[in-house]
Amino acid sequence: MEGPNEKDFIGVLRDHGLQVTYQRLAIYQALYNTQQHPSAETIYQQVRKRFPMISLGTVYKTLERFHNVGLIQKVSPMTDVSRYDAVVEPHHHAVCVKCQMIQDVMDPSLGDGIALPEGESFHVLRKQVLFQGYCPECYAKEKSGTP
């Protein structure tokens, strides 16, 4: 278990301005060592094997903290609550990371020619391009320093 596996987890946390605790180390390592994109609950179950006293609330707080400092990313969901669209034809979306406004991007040729790399056995039903960023209103506020 030594050698190349011995990533400097402590250093990584410190580099992101985070205090180092056993809980944080365990949570980050659990996420780092899987490619499963786990949920908070899954990480909690994993970490609990080594630290049975950890609480689910701490896992949530910690993941949120990690995400805020850019140590990890939240893959899904893009919005807090479910959002619906009467347009069923495949098209693309731009989502504001701040106000969660969703804007259609109707250019149908966008994404043409994009396909999974050879060898992937995933059966694709549809693909869409997702833009994340600031809507015009939130971008203006951001630039002017308004929170």
Added chain:
Amino acid sequence: MEGPNEKDFIGVLRDHGLQVTYQRLAIYQALYNTQQHPSAETIYQQVRKRFPMISLGTVYKTLERFHNVGLIQKVSPMTDVSRYDAVVEPHHHAVCVKCQMIQDVMDPSLGDGIALPEGESFHVLRKQVLFQGYCPECYAKEKSGTP
């Protein structure tokens, strides 16, 4: 309010095998007449102006029903609960619509050259290509008829 606005909502519902009720008409029209990608709560508030007796539960049930028969799409979230990733470098994902497995698609050139159409004022921080479909396991089950 007559004329081109007079889309045959009743026919659309029937074509999808749905019974026609005033609630369903109101919900579908509310969604059809906006580009805001509203939440269930937002639709509820909208429909309530005309049908104050409608319940939020009905809105949820109805939207779920609409989605199941392909009348509308659920834009977000892709997964029921939040999912995290230790990989922060921008990359792409394939999400299984059935078991919600998330698979990385690391091809970094994928999506190169994709940009918002001219004239969009959205400030893009990142873009990702999202593949939705069946993972190998669920695809095998689907083909063999196992539910």
Added chain:
DNA sequence: TTAATTGCAAAGGTTTTGCCGCCGC
């Protein structure tokens, strides 16, 4: 020492479920 972090439990918010009366077909 001091501010941040943890665990616990309660609260908050979203979505689902159960049940019964009602309505579309």
Added chain:
DNA sequence: GCGGCGGCAAAACCTTTGCAATTAA
């Protein structure tokens, strides 16, 4: 008339929050 649907309320979740005790720096 029958099966599906709507309203209501409770329940089930997921996630956040408040607080006292503990810990990192």
